[in-house]
Structures are given as C-alpha cells and as structure tokens.
Amino acid sequence: MTAPRALSPRARRLRAAVALLALALVAPLAIGATPTPTPDPVRAAEYWIEGAHIDAAWKTTRGAGVTIAVIDTGIANGPNAFQGAVSDGTDVSGIGSEDGRTPLGPLDSDHGSRVASLAAGRPNADGTGMIGVAPEAKLLSISLGFGTTAPVPFTKQVADAMRWAVDHGANVINLSFTTNTLDWDRSWDDAFLYAFEHDVVVVVAAGNRGSGTAMVGAPATIPGVLAVGGVDQRGVASKAASTQGISIAVSAPSESLLGVDADGTVETWNGTSGAAPIVAGVVALVRAAHPDMDANNVINQIIQTARRAPQATAHPDPLYGYGLVDAAAAVSTVQPPVDQNPLGDLADWVRLHRRAQAPAPTPATSTPVPIPPLPKADAPAKAVSPLIPSPDSLLYGTLPLVALTLPGILIALGVTAAARRIRSARASARQNPDD
Incomplete structure (x- = not known):
C-alpha cells in the first residue's frame, strides 16, 4: 500500500495521463511478447494482457459465471470500471458501510479498488480504458480495516470475511496483503478450511521486499493457497515488488501496473498486491472455461501450465514458483486430473502442528478380576504398662x-x-x- 496523496483530483488525472502515455510508449511487454498497436494509451500500458496471453484466453471465455471475492479496503462505488461488476458486499471491520463499498484506511483506501480493477474491471462503453483479466466475472466487495482503527481484531475480520465470501457464492477469493510473519492465527485454520471444503480457490499475494517483507508471510504460507510472486516487464523476479519463499506457486507482473482509484482515476502502482488479482482473474477464466473442474484441479491447471522462468534454478523456485502464469495455456490445456490440492493440505497441517485432532484414549477392554475382601482386623488390646x-x-x-x-x-x-x-x-x- 502507498501513502495518501495530497494532489487534487484534476492534478492526479493529469499526472496519470502523462504516466500512462509514457508507459505505453516505453514499457516492454512481459516475457518478450510484442505489443499490438492501439490508439488507447491505457490499454497499451496493460502489457500483461498480451504478455500473460490473457487476450488469447479471451477467445474462449472472459470469466462469465464466476465470482471473485476481493477481501481488501473495499471496492469504490463510483468508477465506471465497477458498474454492474459488484454483485454484493459487506464490511467486517465495524467502521465501513454495510455494502462494503466505502473505501477504508488511513494509508491507501484506493487499494481494494485497484485490486478489483485488475481482476475484473470493466472497460468504458466504447471498449477503451482499463480492462480486468476477467471482465465478465462478478465481484464481491468485503471491506477490512487495516491497522488499529477498527474495533474488530484484524484476525477475526479476515476469518469472518472468508466465511462470508464462501457463503455468498465466491468461486475465487483474493487476498492482497501479508502479515509479515510465517505463522497465522488459529482462527484462520477453520476459515481457510471452510473455503477449501467449499471448492473455493484462494489467491494470496506473496509480499514485497521493498516494503520490508524479506520472506513470504501469512496468509501466503497457509497450505493450499495459490501464493503469487512478482516479476517485472521482462519476466524477471522483482527486487522491490516481490519477495521469495518456498510457498510461492506462480509469478505474475508486479511492476508498472495500472489500477482504478476510488475517484475513477487510473494510476500506476507496484507490488504483488497487483500480481495476485491478475492470477485471480486467470483462475476465474479457467473456472469459466471448465465449470465442472474442482478447485484442486484448477490450481493444478495454473501451476502446470505456467511457463518456467529462464532465471529459475529449481522447480518450483523460491522466486518464481512453478513459473510465469499463462492464461491461454491454463484455459485450453487440460492436465491429468489430481485428487488433492498440489499446494498442500491444510487439514493435515492442522493435525500435525496444532494437534487439534489427537486420537482419544482407547478405553480398557479387559475384565477386572474380583478380589475377596480381607478379614477383619483383631480388636486392639487394652493398653497396659510395658x-x-x-x-x-x-x-x-x-x-x-x-x-x-x-x-x-x-x-x-x-x-x-x-x-x-x-x-x-x-x-x-x-x-x-x-x-
């Protein structure tokens, strides 16, 4: 997240337009793809659309029938990018609006809107402007209160948000935040298991070294989640806008991204907070193209079709995971089916590490042997002098x-x-x- 800006809306729009024009002219397309000339500088700046073969996947589907829950600062109500996109919402912080559409946070209340625009933002009526990876998917807006301003503890907010998202039809849940710790609150065990047991794919940002996160932190360390690392426009692991760790599953662009702010302005930003919704959008495309495919096999599609990064030294790699996400391959290439989550089993982890389901003591099966009563003791003799x-x-x-x-x-x-x-x-x- 970034610090709040003091510029006026007009100044911000002017600065954004200049930045987009410059980006459209000089930004190379991720992973070596060749950009298609377009008169729209915003669309031209979305280098990941062609770089991750998202435009090729659109020939099959644009995500219709799939719902992505964005658990974040809240999706703004005004921008055109979200008109008709948000089907429902709520607030779990105790300080937001009931529909979850009031952006929250003293540092960057635009964060949730930017995340949502990357995942499933709608273009303008004439087809121009920023477009999300799954522009026909539905969104759920669940507003969190980061920091100490919310009366509800953050761990409880996340647990409540996960359950609400599942109960309101989410097929994909996006979490673009980190706790900067490997471990997580015990209440998250049941919340994430609830999502997995209801066939939901949970996509999580790995975190950014530029903001002090040296290693992947929770919730990206939870077994079974699809943790996303970040790369630059060349497909190289980002030094500032990503982190590293063995739980990273795939990588996606995390530098020079675009996002729609609460006032409708398109801004540039960096971080795996943006890489995660790109992957969440790809997950939505896969689920739309294969509606009978369960969450475990959707995840397997994503990781098995990812393109291995040339700089990777292992498979999976602590910087790239299984590789760079490829939307077209994930949608069109069906992998051999799996019967369990290839990224781990949270239920097994809980049994091993929380000892929550230790076996009960086995009751005795032998029959006790009856023992005859002992004879009565002799009555004590009268006390006499020795x-x-x-x-x-x-x-x-x-x-x-x-x-x-x-x-x-x-x-x-x-x-x-x-x-x-x-x-x-x-x-x-x-x-x-x-x-």
Whole structure:
C-alpha cells in the first residue's frame, strides 16, 4: 500500500495521463511478447494482457459465471470500471458501510479498488480504458480495516470475511496483503478450511521486499493457497515488488501496473498486491472455461501450465514458483486430473502442528478380576504398662528363659564343686607324701 496523496483530483488525472502515455510508449511487454498497436494509451500500458496471453484466453471465455471475492479496503462505488461488476458486499471491520463499498484506511483506501480493477474491471462503453483479466466475472466487495482503527481484531475480520465470501457464492477469493510473519492465527485454520471444503480457490499475494517483507508471510504460507510472486516487464523476479519463499506457486507482473482509484482515476502502482488479482482473474477464466473442474484441479491447471522462468534454478523456485502464469495455456490445456490440492493440505497441517485432532484414549477392554475382601482386623488390646509382665511375656519369655537358665546354673555349680574337690585332694597328697 502507498501513502495518501495530497494532489487534487484534476492534478492526479493529469499526472496519470502523462504516466500512462509514457508507459505505453516505453514499457516492454512481459516475457518478450510484442505489443499490438492501439490508439488507447491505457490499454497499451496493460502489457500483461498480451504478455500473460490473457487476450488469447479471451477467445474462449472472459470469466462469465464466476465470482471473485476481493477481501481488501473495499471496492469504490463510483468508477465506471465497477458498474454492474459488484454483485454484493459487506464490511467486517465495524467502521465501513454495510455494502462494503466505502473505501477504508488511513494509508491507501484506493487499494481494494485497484485490486478489483485488475481482476475484473470493466472497460468504458466504447471498449477503451482499463480492462480486468476477467471482465465478465462478478465481484464481491468485503471491506477490512487495516491497522488499529477498527474495533474488530484484524484476525477475526479476515476469518469472518472468508466465511462470508464462501457463503455468498465466491468461486475465487483474493487476498492482497501479508502479515509479515510465517505463522497465522488459529482462527484462520477453520476459515481457510471452510473455503477449501467449499471448492473455493484462494489467491494470496506473496509480499514485497521493498516494503520490508524479506520472506513470504501469512496468509501466503497457509497450505493450499495459490501464493503469487512478482516479476517485472521482462519476466524477471522483482527486487522491490516481490519477495521469495518456498510457498510461492506462480509469478505474475508486479511492476508498472495500472489500477482504478476510488475517484475513477487510473494510476500506476507496484507490488504483488497487483500480481495476485491478475492470477485471480486467470483462475476465474479457467473456472469459466471448465465449470465442472474442482478447485484442486484448477490450481493444478495454473501451476502446470505456467511457463518456467529462464532465471529459475529449481522447480518450483523460491522466486518464481512453478513459473510465469499463462492464461491461454491454463484455459485450453487440460492436465491429468489430481485428487488433492498440489499446494498442500491444510487439514493435515492442522493435525500435525496444532494437534487439534489427537486420537482419544482407547478405553480398557479387559475384565477386572474380583478380589475377596480381607478379614477383619483383631480388636486392639487394652493398653497396659510395658513394665508389668503380661501372660504372653511370661509364657513365651520368662518361663523359657528360666527353663534354660536354671540347668545351666546347676551344671556350672557342679563343675565348680568337682574342681574344688580335685584341688583339695591334690593338696592333701603333697602334704603326706609317704602315705
């Protein structure tokens, strides 16, 4: 997001017209495509339309019958780009309008309008002006309150917005923001699972190094989301308007983008906040061309048909993911079907890391063995003095002791008397030697 501008609407329109003219003259087409000459400088500046083969995909579909939910600052009510495009909306912040069409935010309230215009903006009645990737898709406007101005916690706003979008018919949800942290609030587990279980593709911006995001942050780290990195007009990973991380699925243009502001002005801007709705629009084209294809296979179409970036060193690559999004290939080339999301299973992640569904303890199946009751204890004896002999002490102590001691004494006396007689006899013999 960018800081608010102090220019007047007239000055802004003049500056935008000059910038668009310059961009139309000098901006190369992404990934080496050749631009088609056009008298409309706005349309000529949308280099990604031909660069990502979106115009070729339009030969098959323009997204009719698909609904894209933009969970952001709100889609403005006035611009022609959104006339007939927004089918419903709400506010989850507590400070916006009930229909979600009042742009919110002290820094960049135009953000949600720009995102929506890239995904599914309508051109002017004469066919000129900015056009979105899926110009016949419907939009849902869900306004968030970023920062501390909203009375509802941000994590709760996002969870509520996800559920509201699913319940109101979203086939695609676009989230062009990051929390700059790898982890996410536990309430998002159920909210994102709710979307996946209802066959919704969730597209998320990877974040921008230029705004301080060195690595991909949540919600782009949530398993199963389609995280989008950014490239410049040549298809090279953007140094400022993108970030890196193993969860990036595909890349799309993120530099010198166009977007419709709340007052209808077409402005230039940068960031994966714009790359994400380009991919969300391509998802809408695929879903319109293949209405029976489930979300897992739509995602597989997007990543398997992406063109590998020449600078990529791995597949998937931490800068480019599976490659540069190719709308025509995604719409027309049907990949072998898959039975699970190729970008991960959030339910499995929750089981492993949250331990939310740990198995209950198994009840004991053995039968307890009955144990007979113990006999009653003897009644306590009457307390007596330990100095007074008791019957037991006399019977088992004193009498045995007397019985053993008395014979010993008698034997000792007998031995002593015999010894005395012997000594006496010997003494008498010595005194009468002649006898």
